[in-house]
Amino acid sequence: MIQGIKYILIKLKLIQPSERDIQIWVSTKRVKRIEYALEHGNYKTRKLAAEALGETGYTSSIPILFKAINDNVHNVSIAALNALETIGCDDELETTIIKKRFNWVKSKREKDAKLEANKGKKYTIYRWERASKKSFDRVKEQLKRPMR
Structure with a gap:
């Protein structure tokens, strides 16, 4: 009940989800809530949500993680890359993108x-x-x- 009310407040952008909220969502398999936090949260929330999506391992969250790769905050994009690597993409294009991005992070x-x-x-x-x-x-x- 309290989590439902808290999620409504998060949707209304009155509060940000905490690390505890995200862990509860992982344990109860609420992937849509985690994906919402990844798309609309602040940078700390986005990083935690990307890590949480890696823990859940659902392949349905791969497109949202690919969007998170291009995040302005490097910690968020690295967390999204790690999550994609944890989930394990079967597509050749996806693995190529992940490898190139990891090489960029390594060079940086x-x-x-x-x-x-x-x-x-x-x-x-x-x-x-x-x-x-x-x-x-x-x-x-x-x-x-003086000039003469």
């Missing part, structure tokens, strides 16, 4: 790790940069002097 993580490793590194100033700065300062000084 490597790039972020490389940026983090080079964060505190100091770079040397080349001679031409110093020379150009000196000449710029010289011209600036000449402009300050």
Whole structure:
């Protein structure tokens, strides 16, 4: 009874489902509610819903998970990819899309790790940069002097 009222409030967009609500929906096999949370929730709710759809394993939720792959929040798209991998798609096109997206996620993580490793590194100033700065300062000084 309380879950029904809570779901109506969620549909009216007055509240967001909590992690406990989503776990209750998983245990009672309420896949439509989880799919609704994946489509209309905030980013934390969408991530939890994608993980929950992976746990349920229903193949009927594959199209909604494919929509979630293109989510702006990377955690949601990664959770949707993991859910699709858990469910196991038989279609060749779907597996190709999943592999390409995982390669993209892997390259993005490597790039972020490389940026983090080079964060505190100091770079040397080349001679031409110093020379150009000196000449710029010289011209600036000449402009300050009165013209004859």
